[in-house]
Amino acid sequence: MTRRDPNYIDAHVGARIRMRRQLVNMSQERLGELLGITFQQVQKYEKGSNRISASRLFYASKTLGVPVQFFYDGLPGNEGPDGLREGGSGDEFSAALMTPEGVQLAKAFKDADTSTKRKLIAALARLIVESEG
Numbered sequence: 001m002t003r004r005d006p007n008y009i010d011a012h013v014g015a016r017i018r019m020r021r022q023l024v025n026m027s028q029e030r031l032g033e034l035l036g037i038t039f040q041q042v043q044k045y046e047k048g049s050n051r052i053s054a055s056r057l058f059y060a061s062k063t064l065g066v067p068v069q070f071f072y073d074g075l076p077g078n079e080g081p082d083g084l085r086e087g088g089s090g091d092e093f094s095a096a097l098m099t100p101e102g103v104q105l106a107k108a109f110k111d112a113d114t115s116t117k118r119k120l121i122a123a124l125a126r127l128i129v130e131s132e133g
Contacts, residue, residue: 006048007051008048008076009075010048010050010051010052011047012071012072012074012075012076013057013071013072014045014047014048015046015048015098016073016074016098017042017045017052019097019102019103020065020066020070021046022100023106023110026064028046031060031063031064035056035059035060037056057071073094074094074095105125108121109121109122
């Protein structure tokens with residue numbers, strides 16, 4: 001029996017679920033409880049190995065405090081009617097934020113309670129990126 005790779009749309013939606021869940025400091029167990037499923041099922045959704053139904057995606061959006069469209073934002077091939085993507089290079093930005101490190105950076109930025117702290121986080125990140133080595 002051959003192993004099927006997850007559909008890229010299911011993997012994208014799952015990654016967006018994971019990103020949002022982590023941003024709101026929610027465990028897989030808690031999300032599962034709120035959706036009436038096991039944490040193992042949440043894991044499968046987040047990996048894209050299982051598809052999430054339309055109704056469960058709707059409830060996940062309400063539970064995580066985002067519109068359903070959030071889970072599809074940045075999806076490859078999601079061009080507008082004129083063939084152009086909104087936001088241009090937003091796909092690279094979204095992909096970077098969907099990594100564990102991107103989520104940690106976004107959480108630190110969100111948790112910074114003053115604009116001075118947010119500026120320091122941004123400046124530090126820029127210094128690291130611009131440093132050699």
